[in-house]
Amino acid sequence: MDQVKHLADQPKEFLKEGTQFLNRCQKPDRREFIKISQAVAMGFIIMGTIGYFVKLIHIPVNNILVGGA
Structure with a gap:
């Protein structure tokens, strides 16, 4: 019975804490908004650059491994 009461109290507690x-x-x-926006933009640029270079390296390596289709 305590478990049922505990399960019933969890959503109430969650809503209270959320409020x-x-x-x-x-x-x-x-x-502050401009600083956050700049940080997010830098993250996008850095992750995009890393992804570009990984893809740039992956294509020739994949062609060598597959056999140059």
Whole structure:
């Protein structure tokens, strides 16, 4: 019976904690938003560059292994 009560209390507790979290959150100011946007853009550029070079290396290696189709 305690397990059923515990399972019933979990969604209530989750909603309570979620509401508290949202009430504490605030919108970022312009300066903070720009810094976050720059960090995300740098991440995209870095990951894109890494992916490009991996693909650039993968194509010739794959052609050598497959036999030059």
